[in-house]
Amino acid sequence: MRDEKIIDLYWERNEQAIKHTDEKYGKYLSKIAYNILADKEDSNESVNDTYLAAWNSMPPQRPTALSAYLGKITRQISIDIFRKRNREKRKGSEFAVSYDELNDILSAGDLTEEQVQAKLLGEAINRFLSDQPKEVRNLFIGRYYFLDPLKEAARYCGMSEGKAKSILYRTRCMLKEYLQKEGFEI
Amino acid sequence: MNAEKLHDALNYLDDSMILETDRLRHKKKKTVIFRRFVSVAACICIVATTVFGIGHMRSIKENSPLDENFETSQNNGDIPPAPENSQSTENQPPAPDNSDPSYNPAPPTDESAPEKDPEQDENSESAEESAPADEWVPDEESAPAEEMPPLEEDPPAEEAPPTEDSSSDEKDEPEWRIHKLVVKVTHITEDGFKGYVRNENNIYGINEYVTVISNEREKPEIGGMVDVYFYEYDGYTVYAERIFVVKE
Numbered sequence: 001m002r003d004e005k006i007i008d009l010y011w012e013r014n015e016q017a018i019k020h021t022d023e024k025y026g027k028y029l030s031k032i033a034y035n036i037l038a039d040k041e042d043s044n045e046s047v048n049d050t051y052l053a054a055w056n057s058m059p060p061q062r063p064t065a066l067s068a069y070l071g072k073i074t075r076q077i078s079i080d081i082f083r084k085r086n087r088e089k090r091k092g093s094e095f096a097v098s099y100d101e102l103n104d105i106l107s108a109g110d111l112t113e114e115q116v117q118a119k120l121l122g123e124a125i126n127r128f129l130s131d132q133p134k135e136v137r138n139l140f141i142g143r144y145y146f147l148d149p150l151k152e153a154a155r156y157c158g159m160s161e162g163k164a165k166s167i168l169y170r171t172r173c174m175l176k177e178y179l180q181k182e183g184f185e186i
Numbered sequence: 187m188n189a190e191k192l193h194d195a196l197n198y199l200d201d202s203m204i205l206e207t208d209r210l211r212h213k214k215k216k217t218v219i220f221r222r223f224v225s226v227a228a229c230i231c232i233v234a235t236t237v238f239g240i241g242h243m244r245s246i247k248e249n250s251p252l253d254e255n256f257e258t259s260q261n262n263g264d265i266p267p268a269p270e271n272s273q274s275t276e277n278q279p280p281a282p283d284n285s286d287p288s289y290n291p292a293p294p295t296d297e298s299a300p301e302k303d304p305e306q307d308e309n310s311e312s313a314e315e316s317a318p319a320d321e322w323v324p325d326e327e328s329a330p331a332e333e334m335p336p337l338e339e340d341p342p343a344e345e346a347p348p349t350e351d352s353s354s355d356e357k358d359e360p361e362w363r364i365h366k367l368v369v370k371v372t373h374i375t376e377d378g379f380k381g382y383v384r385n386e387n388n389i390y391g392i393n394e395y396v397t398v399i400s401n402e403r404e405k406p407e408i409g410g411m412v413d414v415y416f417y418e419y420d421g422y423t424v425y426a427e428r429i430f431v432v433k434e
Contacts, residue, residue, distance in 0.1 A: 063201075064201065065201040065202075065204075065205055067205065067208065068201035068204045068205055068208075069201070071204065071208075072197050072204075075196075075197060076194075076197050079190075079193055079194070083190070114191075114194075117191070118191060118194040118195045118197070118198065119195075119198050121191065121192070121194075121195035121198075122195040122196065122197065122198025122199060123198060124195075125192075125195055125196065125198075125199065126198070126199055126200050126203070129199070129203060130200075130203075134206075137203060137206075137207070138206065138207045138210050141199065141203060141204060141207040142207050142210075142211065144192075144193075144196060145196050145199060145204060145207070146207065146208070146211065148211070156210055156211050156213075157210070
């Protein structure tokens, strides 16, 4: 089924939308989630949360690229699960408890500002990547957005693992310089 | 700023860039699968070609050139079927003896033998090379090279065994066609036997007396019938490739 029809089903509040989404993008989303969480159960949980988030966000959202839209949701949910999991691991440590408490103070009430900052940072990265050669851009996005293993990213970018590693290192250095020029504190 | 914030920021990447990379991820995977398929298919082709080649070579070795040529000539209908056992010895004239004055095989003389043609000699030499060397050994005494009948153009002498039909056939047909004779044995020699021709063929007439030179281990009995397959003849001397003793 085409993306437009799936989105129409979401807008019609038809539950078949989730079924068709799972049929078409289930594996794609699971791959993204698994790259972050490295756990099958957590990945399935993340994908299911993605469907719920999509159900809640459409309408009013009407994404032009459904795969990218769902991928972003899955990625963010998976990162949140990853952070939560790490926090639970640190529960036994008093340092971890104090770290979380202080972190809560620092970020309390600044959720909107954080989102704005993240959006500004994302736009800066967009501009930086737009100026990069296609090969570098694809490798960077494959490695740091899709979180594919270095070997796999190098393979589908058509280069050796060593070359991919050096390209990524140079790109990170260039991104750091670029962000510093743009006024971000690093 | 830390890595977490950078990761959060990456969620604001343009969809177009994400889709471009995603397309590349899937496209490259398919390419790899295709390459694997091609390599596997190439291996299968190599193995299949090798197996087929070995099988073909074995079949060539198993089918000797004699059998193949014989089958070809049989298909062309050039060789008449083997005579039935009705050609019993009772109906045949008595076997002549060398001492019998009535026996006159009229062997080819030097006068009747055509002059040697160097080209023909070359042909015959090359033909000898193509024939299996282990099958028979020509006897120089019984078949001198000077008495070789003409293979082409020059019509055979009157005493020469090939008939007019056979000479015309020789012009049109390949030189090394397999021939078959049915011979009634009258004498056993060291390197073969002698006897009368009992079947119609393009080279010898019925009841013509021939000397068959063969290195076959199985020797026929005097008075018995023998199927003789041969490539070459020299006057009345047949250089047999193979003989089959017809056991009644």
